[in-house]
Amino acid sequence: MRLACTLAASFLIGAVAHAQGWAPQRNVEIIVPVVPGGTNDKLARAIERTLIGGKLVNTSVTVVHKAGGGNQIAYAYVSQHAGDPHYLLMGTTTLITAHAMGASKMSFDEFTPIASIFNDYVVITVNAGSPLKGGRDLVGKMKADAQSVSLGFSSSLGNHHHIIAGLFMKNIGASPRDLKTVIFKGSSEAITALLGNHIDMVSTGATNAAAHMVAGKLRVLGVSSGQRLPGDMAVVPTWKEQGVDLVYGSWRSVVSPKGITAEQRTFWEIALRRVVESPEWKAELERNYWGDFFRTGADFRKTIDTEYVAMKGVLVELGLAKP
Numbered sequence: 001m002r003l004a005c006t007l008a009a010s011f012l013i014g015a016v017a018h019a020q021g022w023a024p025q026r027n028v029e030i031i032v033p034v035v036p037g038g039t040n041d042k043l044a045r046a047i048e049r050t051l052i053g054g055k056l057v058n059t060s061v062t063v064v065h066k067a068g069g070g071n072q073i074a075y076a077y078v079s080q081h082a083g084d085p086h087y088l089l090m091g092t093t094t095l096i097t098a099h100a101m102g103a104s105k106m107s108f109d110e111f112t113p114i115a116s117i118f119n120d121y122v123v124i125t126v127n128a129g130s131p132l133k134g135g136r137d138l139v140g141k142m143k144a145d146a147q148s149v150s151l152g153f154s155s156s157l158g159n160h161h162h163i164i165a166g167l168f169m170k171n172i173g174a175s176p177r178d179l180k181t182v183i184f185k186g187s188s189e190a191i192t193a194l195l196g197n198h199i200d201m202v203s204t205g206a207t208n209a210a211a212h213m214v215a216g217k218l219r220v221l222g223v224s225s226g227q228r229l230p231g232d233m234a235v236v237p238t239w240k241e242q243g244v245d246l247v248y249g250s251w252r253s254v255v256s257p258k259g260i261t262a263e264q265r266t267f268w269e270i271a272l273r274r275v276v277e278s279p280e281w282k283a284e285l286e287r288n289y290w291g292d293f294f295r296t297g298a299d300f301r302k303t304i305d306t307e308y309v310a311m312k313g314v315l316v317e318l319g320l321a322k323p
Contacts, residue, residue, distance in 0.1 A: 022263045024059045024086055031089045033074030034155045035067045037188030039120050039205040039288070040090045043252050046284045047088075050275045057271065067185045070098060070156030075106050083259035085268065088114070091255040093307060097158040100312040101321045108304050111255040114268045116300050117276065119249030119291035121225040122164040123236065125209045125218045126201045127194055135222040135242035138201075139172050146178035152190040152199040156183060158320045160250035161203040163311060164224055166318045171244050176318045194218065206233055207288035224248045229289045251293050251303065269296045 028051075030044045044063045051057050066074035071094045078089045089111065099107035126132050132141060141149060146169070153161035166176035184190040187204040194202045195217055202209070206229055212218040214232050222239045223229060226247045229236065239246040254272060256265065275281050276294045285292060295303055315321035 022085070022261070022267055024057050026059055026086060028057060028059060028061045029087050030061065030063045031074050031078055031087060032063060032065045033067065033071035033090060033092070033094070034065070035186035035189065036065060038154060038186045038208055039252065040092065041065070041186075042207065042284075042288060043117065044090050046281065047254070047272075047275055050278055050280055051271065053280065054274065054278055056274055067155070070094065070103065070159075072098070072104055072106070075104070075110075078255075078257050079106065079110055081257045083257060085256050085260040085264035087257055088268070089255050091253040092160065093163075093250055093311065094156060094159045095255075096304065096308050096311055097160075097163070097315060098156065100308065100315055101158050103156075103158070108255070111258055112260050112265055113300050113304065114254045114256055114265060114296070115272045116251045116253040116293055116295040116303060117272070118285060119251050119293045120160075120205045120207075121223055121229065121249055121289060121291065122161060122203055123206045123209050123220045123223045123233075124165070124168070124201055124203050125191075125194070125213070125220045127197055128217050128219050129197070130200070130219060132201070132221060133219070135237065135239065135244065138221050139242070139244065142169060142178075143172060143174050146174060147180050149201060150180050150182050150199040151201055151203060152182040152184055152193055153203040154184045154186045154190055157181065158315050158318065160248075161187075162318065163314050164246075164248055164250075165203050166314050167246050167248060168239070168244060170314075170317060171239075171246050176314075179318075191218070205289075206236075207290070210289065225291070230286060231289070233289050249291055249293070251307075253300070272296075 032040045032044045048061045051061050066077045081087045095108050098104035132138050169176040187208045190202045193199050213220050220236045223236050228234050316323050
């Protein structure tokens with residue numbers, strides 16, 4: 001039965017590719033704009049496994065890291081391959097925020113949006129030895145003296161990890177501009193610094209902090225989801241439970257270089273839809289505490305445009321963008 005299903009799936013994929021007139025002809029590169037170990041890396045490797053394991057492509061797939069420059073190195077690398085659909089970039093809200101801040105001329109208009117994949121809920125975590133025992137302790141500390149607490153995150157000012165912290169400050173009646181930030185190339189580096197007591201807290205995806213929390217090395221103070229996350233993270237209260245009106249999910253997406261054809265974009269939309277419909281992917285969502293948020297075409301474009309307006313408002317309050 002399993003063999004029959006596999007053969008049927010392979011035949012269907014081949015038929016679709018033939019009808020479209022295009023399928024990958026050589027190695028596909030999945031570009032990650034940060035160092036290994038964080039959410040973007042986990043997403044890229046999950047897509048790689050599912051594309052190959054599900055026989056959704058008949059070529060090799062490799063994950064390539066282009067870290068640095070607030071994601072701009074990766075964006076520049078992909079933009080150099082205009083018209084080539086063999087490159088998939090892990091697109092984040094940094095494509096919006098960097099442009100809104102004037103830090104980059106590149107935006108989603110410089111790429112071909114393929115699909116948003118999931119919402120990544122952000123946690124604020126501290127070392128297990130921190131005097132901050134819960135979210136309310138953090139509220140009191142940040143109101144009293146925000147500059148005495150260093151906040152680490154990856155990988156650039158104004159990204160979703162920073163925006164979450166800015167929204168937190170705004171919602172407790174403190175100034176987002178009082179945050180004392182330390183920037184790292186990846187969440188794994190930020191967490192390493194936290195474990196070594198070099199910084200006081202980290203804003204990161206829930207999946208990046210979970211294992212350290214379970215091991216008793218980190219304490220997670222709050223999560224930005226609307227309800228508690230499943231599994232081991234179920235012990236962590238939402239910010240709303242702790243009196244802070246903060247619910248925010250940062251979507252992760254896949255984009256290709258500008259100038260690919262409609263047939264090529266459709267191929268990747270179909271392939272990624274099959275990725276997110278697979279049992280393996282559903283297990284990835286649960287394992288990493290990600291929220292399903294698959295959007296393509298006009299729905300994805302609407303999300304991008306809406307988020308641009310909302311995020312720019314927060315960036316203005318952080319002092320990183322002009323009104």
